[in-house]
Amino acid sequence: MLTTAPSVFSLTLTASLSNHWKALRNQWCEPAELAAIQNRKLRKLVQTAYENVAYYRTIFDAIGLSPASIQTVADLSKIPITTKSDLQGRSTDEILHSGIPADLLTSEHSSGSMGRPFRVYYDWAYHSIRNMLFLRGLFAAGYRIGQKVQLVTDAGKRDKPWLRWHYSSILDPPERLLADLNHERPDLLYGCKTPLVCLAEHIRDKGAETHRPKRIVCTAELLDPESRSLLEKVFSAPVFDFYGSTEMGLVGWECAAKEGHHLSADSVIVEFLPVLGSSGLSRMIMTNLELEAMPLIRYDSGDVGLPGPSERCRCGRYLPRMLRVEGRQNDCVKMRDGRKITPYRLTCAMEKIPGIQKYQIIQTDWEEFTVRIKPNGKSRLATSALVQETMRNILGGEINVKLDFTMPAEHPAGRKFRVVESKWPLGGQHPAAEVREYLEP
Numbered sequence: 001m002l003t004t005a006p007s008v009f010s011l012t013l014t015a016s017l018s019n020h021w022k023a024l025r026n027q028w029c030e031p032a033e034l035a036a037i038q039n040r041k042l043r044k045l046v047q048t049a050y051e052n053v054a055y056y057r058t059i060f061d062a063i064g065l066s067p068a069s070i071q072t073v074a075d076l077s078k079i080p081i082t083t084k085s086d087l088q089g090r091s092t093d094e095i096l097h098s099g100i101p102a103d104l105l106t107s108e109h110s111s112g113s114m115g116r117p118f119r120v121y122y123d124w125a126y127h128s129i130r131n132m133l134f135l136r137g138l139f140a141a142g143y144r145i146g147q148k149v150q151l152v153t154d155a156g157k158r159d160k161p162w163l164r165w166h167y168s169s170i171l172d173p174p175e176r177l178l179a180d181l182n183h184e185r186p187d188l189l190y191g192c193k194t195p196l197v198c199l200a201e202h203i204r205d206k207g208a209e210t211h212r213p214k215r216i217v218c219t220a221e222l223l224d225p226e227s228r229s230l231l232e233k234v235f236s237a238p239v240f241d242f243y244g245s246t247e248m249g250l251v252g253w254e255c256a257a258k259e260g261h262h263l264s265a266d267s268v269i270v271e272f273l274p275v276l277g278s279s280g281l282s283r284m285i286m287t288n289l290e291l292e293a294m295p296l297i298r299y300d301s302g303d304v305g306l307p308g309p310s311e312r313c314r315c316g317r318y319l320p321r322m323l324r325v326e327g328r329q330n331d332c333v334k335m336r337d338g339r340k341i342t343p344y345r346l347t348c349a350m351e352k353i354p355g356i357q358k359y360q361i362i363q364t365d366w367e368e369f370t371v372r373i374k375p376n377g378k379s380r381l382a383t384s385a386l387v388q389e390t391m392r393n394i395l396g397g398e399i400n401v402k403l404d405f406t407m408p409a410e411h412p413a414g415r416k417f418r419v420v421e422s423k424w425p426l427g428g429q430h431p432a433a434e435v436r437e438y439l440e441p
Contacts, residue, residue, distance in 0.1 A: 015125070035072075073269055105121045133267055150165075150166050157169075170192050174198045181199070181210060188214065188215050200230050204233075215240065217241075218241050218242065247288065248286050260321035263321065334366075360407065363420075363421070369402070387403060
């Protein structure tokens with residue numbers, strides 16, 4: 001074992017360095033060269049998926065499509081769109097690469113923003129590429145190796161002392177996040193928008209002393225102008241926005257020019273399909289060019305966005321851009337006693353409840369909540385009891401929880417979807433008509 005370890009380490013390091021170099025180089029490619037990279041990766045992905053993944057082989061055979069028919073990005077439209085519910089209804093044997101042993105795969109839970117628990121499987125090679133693409137985004141925001149970073153993200157992440165990266169949990173209250181910030185004194189603060197905004201509001205409202213990082217990077221939710229302004233004022237630092245997902249990794253990121261999000265087009269192809277009556281917004285259909293263990297080809301992200309200009313950015317990059325993305329915005333839950341509950345406490349707990357295919361939590365009054373559920377065939381009685389218990393454990397025993405099992409499989413195209421939505425306290429008065437309209441299937 002000792003004789004093989006150095007060679008394995010050498011291969012791992014070599015692959016990581018190669019991926020890092022390619023990621024840095026690709027962002028400066030001219031359009032023709034970038035298109036060639038996309039087409040080459042796409043042909044390989046489609047062939048691999050057809051030969052090794054039962055789900056895609058069935059789709060292709062059903063419409064008489066061969067892998068050879070997909071030569072360029074322009075051919076993607078020949079392939080049917082896949083939704084999350086399409087994959088949820090399949091066994092892992094149907095959607096995973098049959099030639100990659102299960103013990104070589106890792107997985108992450110994607111729920112989150114769309115209220116639809118879903119597990120994504122990765123192979124090691126993809127992990128390496130995904131990490132390098134994330135670093136590329138950080139570099140564009142001004143990060144450099146050796147600087148201290150505080151990352152407010154999933155609970156349970158371990159610090160990386162060799163990188164000087166410290167992890168805080170999205171479940172931590174702002175008091176704890178502030179203590180971490182002042183103790184770690186990072187150069188860059190990275191995290192999900194809601195916890196960072198709650199932290200900034202706490203500092204502003206309490207007049208608390210705070211360390212000021214050199215830059216802030218927000219992710220996971222729509223970064224609205226008000227939230228950006230608050231973070232810039234409280235921390236006196238520039239704010240950058242990242243857009244990504246568990247399924248695709250880092251899809252888009254802001255450079256210093258702040259003229260839209262550069263798309264990671266060498267890793268993910270994003271198709272913008274128009275939605276009628278949505279003021280130019282488009283459905284975002286994505287193809288992950290790197291993930292072979294669980295291919296995602298023409299995958300409906302559930303988000304809608306606005307494509308950006310095609311000309312070269314002032315930063316010098318030719319990577320395509322999008323101007324904004326709509327959706328994936330959660331609300332903090334505000335209670336009558338002044339408590340402010342981060343939505344991640346609710347979503348992380350709901351993900352652990354069996355019997356739920358999709359869900360949404362709507363606060364209609366201080367103590368009134370409706371939980372909309374699309375069950376997956378398990379006992380509704382048992383699921384209802386667990387949902388009631390989970391909600392009361394987090395929000396308090398005095399709340400009233402109504403269970404609604406009429407949730408449609410898909411929300412209307414082009415319409416914002418919030419997995420946690422606070423409809424009444426945020427507005428100051430009860431918008432009854434708006435609540436009724438929202439609760440109707």
